[in-house]
Amino acid sequence: MKSRHILLKKAYLFKKKEIEIEKIYFYDNILGFWIKSGSNIPAIIESNFLGPVTKKNDIETGEDQKGE
Amino acid sequence: MILKLEKIKKVNKIEVLIISNKLDFSTDYITYELKKLDVPYLRINRDNFMQYSIKLLPKTTRLYFEIDNKKFYVSKKFLKSIYFRAPTFIRILKPYITPEEQLYLFQWNSFLRNLIIFGDLLWVNNPVQTYKAENKLYQLKIAKECGFKIPKTIITNDIKTCNIKRNEMYIIKTLEPCLLNIKNNEAFIYTNTISGKNLLQNDLKLAPIIIQELLEPKKDIRVTIVGNKIWAIKILKKGKAIKGDWRKIKKEKLEYIPINLPDNIVNCCFKLIKSLELNYGAIDLVEYKGDFYFLEINPTGEWGWLVNQVKFNINEELAYLLSKGKSYYEKKS
Numbered sequence: 338m339k340s341r342h343i344l345l346k347k348a349y350l351f352k353k354k355e356i357e358i359e360k361i362y363f364y365d366n367i368l369g370f371w372i373k374s375g376s377n378i379p380a381i382i383e384s385n386f387l388g389p390v391t392k393k394n395d396i397e398t399g400e401d402q403k404g405e
Numbered sequence: 406m407i408l409k410l411e412k413i414k415k416v417n418k419i420e421v422l423i424i425s426n427k428l429d430f431s432t433d434y435i436t437y438e439l440k441k442l443d444v445p446y447l448r449i450n451r452d453n454f455m456q457y458s459i460k461l462l463p464k465t466t467r468l469y470f471e472i473d474n475k476k477f478y479v480s481k482k483f484l485k486s487i488y489f490r491a492p493t494f495i496r497i498l499k500p501y502i503t504p505e506e507q508l509y510l511f512q513w514n515s516f517l518r519n520l521i522i523f524g525d526l527l528w529v530n531n532p533v534q535t536y537k538a539e540n541k542l543y544q545l546k547i548a549k550e551c552g553f554k555i556p557k558t559i560i561t562n563d564i565k566t567c568n569i570k571r572n573e574m575y576i577i578k579t580l581e582p583c584l585l586n587i588k589n590n591e592a593f594i595y596t597n598t599i600s601g602k603n604l605l606q607n608d609l610k611l612a613p614i615i616i617q618e619l620l621e622p623k624k625d626i627r628v629t630i631v632g633n634k635i636w637a638i639k640i641l642k643k644g645k646a647i648k649g650d651w652r653k654i655k656k657e658k659l660e661y662i663p664i665n666l667p668d669n670i671v672n673c674c675f676k677l678i679k680s681l682e683l684n685y686g687a688i689d690l691v692e693y694k695g696d697f698y699f700l701e702i703n704p705t706g707e708w709g710w711l712v713n714q715v716k717f718n719i720n721e722e723l724a725y726l727l728s729k730g731k732s733y734y735e736k737k738s
Contacts, residue, residue, distance in 0.1 A: 347597045350587060381430060382437070
């Protein structure tokens with residue numbers, strides 16, 4: 338039987354991370370950034386915000402897989 | 406500094422148009438900086454189109470946009486730059502997508518690509534240039550012309566033609582970032598190290614691969630360029646160089662150390678960016694036996710993690726570049 342292509346054999350399966358940001362933050366369509374609910378603090382400068390600690394949350398480029 | 410978050414008032418004079426998605430937090434850094442600079446901007450999220458009312462007029466190059474009963478007007482008269490944080494290649498991971506999802510994807514992606522009608526203003530980056538620059542083999546060719554050393558590279562679907570040595574080790578990788586759906590799981594194909602003996606046992610007729618000489622021991626270097634500015638880090642694991650693809654290592658174990666590149670390598674990086682007609686690029690290099698080798702450039706590569714973890718002010722420079730448009734280069738070069 339023909340074996341699988343080497344790239345398919347090397348493919349790394351990962352679990353997709355669920356993001357529950359909307360429980361704590363809301364997105365402002367006009368300002369174009371996330372804000373902590375009940376405050377005027379942008380999420381990216383809020384101390385508890387786990388922002389882009391690794392790569393873009395965008396599976397289309399593959400960049401988000403770096404550092405996983 | 407916490408700003409008073411009053412809404413943008415100069416809605417009729419959008420100067421910076423941003424194409425992104427709602428969960429792209431790196432874009433938040435840019436919109437926040439633009440807000441601080443008091444620059445009128447508009448962020449359009451690719452996953453939010455159904456909330457918007459949009460009208461684009463090619464004859465006059467005008468875009469009318471409405472959300473939450475707020476009207477925005479984008480005209481070439483005022484627009485200085487476009488931050489195009491969207492891929493140029495469509496990748497679909499789901500095994501099945503509905504006709505509605507297909508239509509949304511194809512029509513809106515085409516709409517975004519058609520924003521090139523805004524033409525000769527500052528793009529980060531223009532999708533036409535991104536489309537070219539995302540091709541790894543083309544990158545290698547241009548990087549070589551720009552003075553970089555590049556690893557010996559073959560692209561093939563027939564291993565028997567490649568003079569592979571059984572006792573040597575090689576790098577194999579995909580021609581582009583390869584995300585797959587395998588048994589309803591998402592899968593990514595990293596760069597892998599493989600012996601010549603193992604490689605020779607494979608049939609590659611299904612799809613070509615990139616085979617490169619193995620440069621190890623090596624140090625991984627990430628270079629980020631925004632306009633005239635450059636930042637670089639070396640990537641280590643517990644103080645030591647990393648074997649193989651550093652992306653496979655858990656991020657808690659990685660260390661990012663800011664470094665200064667030699668002048669000739671800095672020059673090569675800027676030459677490459679200029680040759681590819683980009684205003685932003687994330688370049689991966691390795692240092693091997695005292696020489697710097699070019700691996701690849703990503704024109705849509707991520708940078709938010711470098712702001713967050715290394716405290717590089719990439720966000721400020723990107724916002725400044727966008728706010729100035731093409732005059733950025735006149736004033737700073």
